[in-house]
Amino acid sequence: MDFFQAVEKRRSIRQFTNEPVPELVIRRSLEAALKAPNSSNTQTWNFFWIRSADHKKKAVEICLSQAAARTAQELVVITADPALWKRSQPYLAEYIRKVNAPKPVIMYYEKLIPFVYRWGFLNTMAPIKWIAATATGLFRPMMRGPFSRRDAQEIAIKSAALAAENFVLAVAAQGFDSCMMEGFDECRMKRLLKLGSSERVVMVIAVGKANPERGTWGPQYRIPSELVIKEV
Numbered sequence: 001m002d003f004f005q006a007v008e009k010r011r012s013i014r015q016f017t018n019e020p021v022p023e024l025v026i027r028r029s030l031e032a033a034l035k036a037p038n039s040s041n042t043q044t045w046n047f048f049w050i051r052s053a054d055h056k057k058k059a060v061e062i063c064l065s066q067a068a069a070r071t072a073q074e075l076v077v078i079t080a081d082p083a084l085w086k087r088s089q090p091y092l093a094e095y096i097r098k099v100n101a102p103k104p105v106i107m108y109y110e111k112l113i114p115f116v117y118r119w120g121f122l123n124t125m126a127p128i129k130w131i132a133a134t135a136t137g138l139f140r141p142m143m144r145g146p147f148s149r150r151d152a153q154e155i156a157i158k159s160a161a162l163a164a165e166n167f168v169l170a171v172a173a174q175g176f177d178s179c180m181m182e183g184f185d186e187c188r189m190k191r192l193l194k195l196g197s198s199e200r201v202v203m204v205i206a207v208g209k210a211n212p213e214r215g216t217w218g219p220q221y222r223i224p225s226e227l228v229i230k231e232v
Contacts, residue, residue, distance in 0.1 A: 006173040013177040013215045016071040016208030025174045026074055032170035038159035040113060041092065044084040045160045048077040048193050055192065062188045063204055068179040072206030080160035081199035082152035085117040119149040153200055160202040167205060177210040
């Protein structure tokens, strides 16, 4: 199956069969997710493959007991936490030195990333960064953020969403199906997974084999492309 076939096959499946999903399918899909583009390669994501029966039962309830969650053979939760740049930092620092990266790249990872991703106690660094960016932006193009923890979370969420797309396309390429669910109680899911205050639950993904009769409501539909594709 090529890329475009996988894109066509991927649908949001609302009900799955009882056919089990081989472990290798999930592992390969998770590896594909890790290859997703992400902001500055800081990899501020986590992937929770819910395998215990007790956790899965609770996760289904947290997902409002919707059919996609109830009938899924596997559940994977993707989270985003901008504070995880600190986890990646030593690995990235070692890597860029090992490959003899250009000096601007070294400066970027060793100096700029720590400044950009720190928001300080009670967001105290946010106004300082805002003033600096706004003043510089008067004279040349300038990044307008991230300034606060919320800004940094938004960037991390974007990266995690890209990983989610890689994951479901990898599932489709291996002949299985998925549903990316946003209908869940995030507070309860955070408690179940024991997440920190800055970590957000981006997506809960159900995986299985689509029920041929009840998996979808009808053919895939998108509004006319000319409404959303703009050539400027």
